[in-house]
Amino acid sequence: MADRTAADPAASRKRLALLLLMAPALVWLVGLVVLPHVELAVLSLRARVAPRVYEWSFDQYRTFVDEPLYWRTFVRTAAMSILATACTLAIAFPAAWYIAKIARGRAKTVLFVLCLIPFWVSETVRTLGWMILLRESGVVPRLLVDLAITPVPVELLYRDATILVGLVYTSLLFMVVPLVSALESLDDSLIEAAYDLGGNGWSILRHIVVPHAAPGIAAGAIVVFMLTLGNYLTPTLLGGKNSLWFTEQIYAQFITRFNWEQGAAFGFLLLFLSTAIVWAGLELTGQRFGDVMRRA
């Protein structure tokens, strides 16, 4: 401890260098994340009592609790996001397993690129692609008529299932990448050893593969959940006006109603509630946040 108090010029130079290196990150963090959030926090905690007269109050937060539309929209958004995350995991896991453990050399690269290619196209265009496929006069309804599955074209847009499909499609890559890296680090001889000791496919998956990949699964799930919860474009375009997504409520408060106070409060509620859900998820599965983020 004594040497730390001593004025060591080398140590202080090192500290300065570290500070300079971190400066861009700090500027970004403070300027773009901390300051706007402080401003939003202040906004969300005041109420207009008269023109241009404001007072500290919890009114905006009370509105969220008192008005069933708002909290139900949030519950619906969270539930759909959890479902979308689960679907993404179910689809991404076999794909990641194939890429990490079965594909070799060139095939591996090609498969990985195939997962990436949709991201070359902007999210808007991608979602519009879904609309072209699914709208009443679109490709899929016509195909269903041609195959005599439905008598008339059905509108496949503006359904919850459609929103789900769009969300899973958008999120797939963010689940596949951490899963592949988690599964690649699993030593094949562990699987063989478990098999040799009498394990079958199911018990190996449960006792060896999933525990090993758990931080990767959690990392992917957190990223996908957060992206889905905060997604605006996909639910709006595929779900239409009545998709009832929480980010739409925030958008409406800020842009349509010009009620920045209410919008700010909703923004904070989204932040806190999603954090609480992630925390609960980590607690339930016994994961540590630090381990998970190292895998992400």
Place this chain on the structure above:
Amino acid sequence: MQQDLEVDRVTKRYGTQAVVDALSLAVAHGSFFSILGPSGCGKTTLLRIVAGFLAPDDGDVRIGGRSMRGVPPNRRPVNMVFQHLALFPMMTVGENVGYGLARRGVARAGVAARVDAMLKRVGLPGAQDKRVDQLSGGQKQRVAIARCLVLEPALLLLDEPLGALDLKLREHMKIELKQLQADFGTTFVYITHDQSEALVLSDRVAVMNAGRFEQVGTPQELYYEPRTPFVAGFVGANNRIAGRAARSDGEMVDVVTAEGLAVRARASGRIAAGDAVEAFVRPEVVDLARDAAALPPGAQRFSGRVGSLLFDGANSAVLVREITTQAEIRIALPQTGRFADLRVDEPVAFGFDAARALCFRAGDHGG
């Protein structure tokens, strides 16, 4: 005697190349059997066929008399200790050892009791709750073996488990492995490329090369009576002298190298004059002296100069260059310290008893 493992003309091909070529072997109950060979000789493939991870293209594997055709690894009475042990890092030591029992549907209390007893037997009492990364290399190996032996397999396969350890620990683990095998009486099949491990540990050793066994025998037989030039060169240190048989009377052969060095050696197999041959002389068979008169009578004699000194305690040796042909011969230094003051370039005399040198026809691969 009952054979725990019988491998009957097993063949495995990759493309057109036979990695394991019509191989047969039998391992007696309770013995320590090693398969020794250089990397790429097919020994790992053979072990994986026995464990059930690979299916042979031809032939059959019988364990305890029962054919293993179509039996998957998780249903064979065989367990394997992997090269890097493959302990499950996500489980405690107790869970590792109990994994196989739990898969067999043994009740929780039964698993705990048997894990406890097994850990005591391998000298790790009460280690159940330790994490795998808290163990030393030697302890990890004992857990890997305990994890298999708790299932009471007919056969334990070991895939170079000492390969990743440092030298000191490897020496220690060799002794420990031998004691564990003696304690449990389980049949061990051990594969290694390290001839010292094979010689120290095994009751019997099969020397494998290019998919076939060159020779199967006790460590002593392999060392003193190698039947092929490959075995002579691979098991223990040896001086190899390649040349042609100038004269052969069926018993002794006079070998002359391309450089003109002439040595006399005992023939192994039938050798006719004019055959291309390889003679082998062990470093400890060659006598070294400062003066030719000090060599034992009856030995063939050479003179040379010291090339390099290889001091290694009890395994010290010296490389001597024969004076006219410059052929290099490795000679073990006696333990008496008589040659402690030997200098590089010093003139010396050396010789050996022709009956203790072995001569093979070149490229002979045994039967």
